Amino acid sequence: MNEIYSDDYSFCRNFDGLNILITGATGTIGSMVLDTILKNSQPANVSLFVRDDGSLPTQIQSMCKAPMGMGKRLHSYECDFVDPVKITAKVHQMLRGMNGKIDVIFFCHGLINFMGGIDGNLPEWDIIQKVNVRSTM
Numbered sequence: 001m002n003e004i005y006s007d008d009y010s011f012c013r014n015f016d017g018l019n020i021l022i023t024g025a026t027g028t029i030g031s032m033v034l035d036t037i038l039k040n041s042q043p044a045n046v047s048l049f050v051r052d053d054g055s056l057p058t059q060i061q062s063m064c065k066a067p068m069g070m071g072k073r074l075h076s077y078e079c080d081f082v083d084p085v086k087i088t089a090k091v092h093q094m095l096r097g098m099n100g101k102i103d104v105i106f107f108c109h110g111l112i113n114f115m116g117g118i119d120g121n122l123p124e125w126d127i128i129q130k131v132n133v134r135s136t137m
Contacts, residue, residue, distance in 0.1 A: 014041070015037055015041040015043050015104060016041050016042045016043065017042065017043065017044050018043050018044055018103035018104055019043070019044050019045045019046075019047075019098045019099075019101050019102050019103045019104075020037065020043050020045070020046045020047070020102075020103065020104045020105075020106070021046075021047045021048075021049065021094065021102050021104070021105045021106070022034055022037075022046065022047070022048050022049070022105075022106045022108060023049040023079075023081075023105070023106065023107050023108055023109040024049070024050075024107070024108035024109030024110060025048035025049065025050050025060070025076070025108065026048075026050045026051065026060065027108060027109065027110075029108045030048075030106070030108030030109065033106050033108055034046070034048065034060075043073065044073060045073045045074075045075070045097070045098050046073060046074050046075070047075045047076075047077060047094045047097065047098060047102075048060065048074070048075065048076040048077065049076075049077050049079040049081075049090065049094075049109065050076055050077070050078055050079065051078065051079075052078040052079055052080045053078075060074075060076060075094070075097055077090050077093060077094055078090075081109055082127055
């Protein structure tokens with residue numbers, strides 16, 4: 001089998017008992033990371049940073065509200081990745097829910113520029129830089 005697309009997810013067992021943060025958890029990559037971790041490990045807590053546009057999928061909403069099992073350990077936070085003050089506030093809020101400790105962070109959020117690099121308009125390029133680069137610092 002192609003090693004890149006292996007069905008062996010045993011590496012996820014290394015996340016047992018850890019506090020995990022996944023940014024962009026509702027996107028293609030972030031949702032696959034979340035799904036893989038939840039199917040293959042028992043993390044202590046998983047916090048999800050998602051768009052602040054109310055687009056949290058019903059399945060994740062249900063999982064976060066479940067009274068037992070992963071529902072107690074899965075938390076979502078709507079976050080504006082353009083504004084560093086709002087990012088900082090969400091990180092502090094999330095840390096309070098994880099007893100001040102993050103063991104693993106998966107940065108899966110991002111914006112794509114279909115305008116051909118900086119040939120697009122500069123304000124849009126600045127927003128892309130804020131989300132894709134500055135928000136991870």
